[in-house]
Amino acid sequence: QLQLRESGPGLVKPSETLSLTCSVSGGSVNSPVSYWAWIRQPPGKGLEWIGTIAYSGTTYYNPPLKSRVTISGDTSKNQFSLTLSSVTAADTAVYYCGGPQYYHMDVWGKGTTVTVSS
């Protein structure tokens, strides 16, 4: 059974870089035709797709975040990661990882809360 789990610091200072990892079990990040996504939900707001990495390593990013986002995969650890640079308070959110379909997420992690504050 596919399971995803997010991990990373819960507190990041303004202007610094947020880094999160999604560990995948019961499946493989390089399974053919699999796609792995990051989604976030700021307090009191809806969900926002951040970006997706394909099994091939191709990445797709939400245009408003594209200049600050990098999603990468580590097949040796069966993980994929998110880095978001130059964070501000507006990046405070619950961050989710999901996969492995392109148009929707069959499975999500439980989410991890990241607060941007000095």
Added chain:
Amino acid sequence: QSALSQPPSASGSPGQSVTISCTGTSSDIGAFKYVSWYQRHPGKAPKLIIYEVTKRPSGVPDRFSGSKSGNTASLTVSGLQAEDEADYYCSSYAGNNLLLFGGGTKLTVL
């Protein structure tokens, strides 16, 4: 403001039916058959309940159904049960490798 518009709340009594709408544009919901719905209970991971507008993953009760008309998608929950009380989110592909989500609807079972 979310890209897809959902009512913030909906409610119904046990056994009743409730429909939650998700309004987009001709560039997303209106253009593609890739609308999905997710259920999220507090503190838990979101769960896929509808994909490709009308399809249900294995294990999702047939009380949950999806549809689309023009730029609006809908999720109907029939025969409401107490465990259906949750937040529901819609999502749509918008072309150019872009996914959109709605703001979410809190469903209350009275």
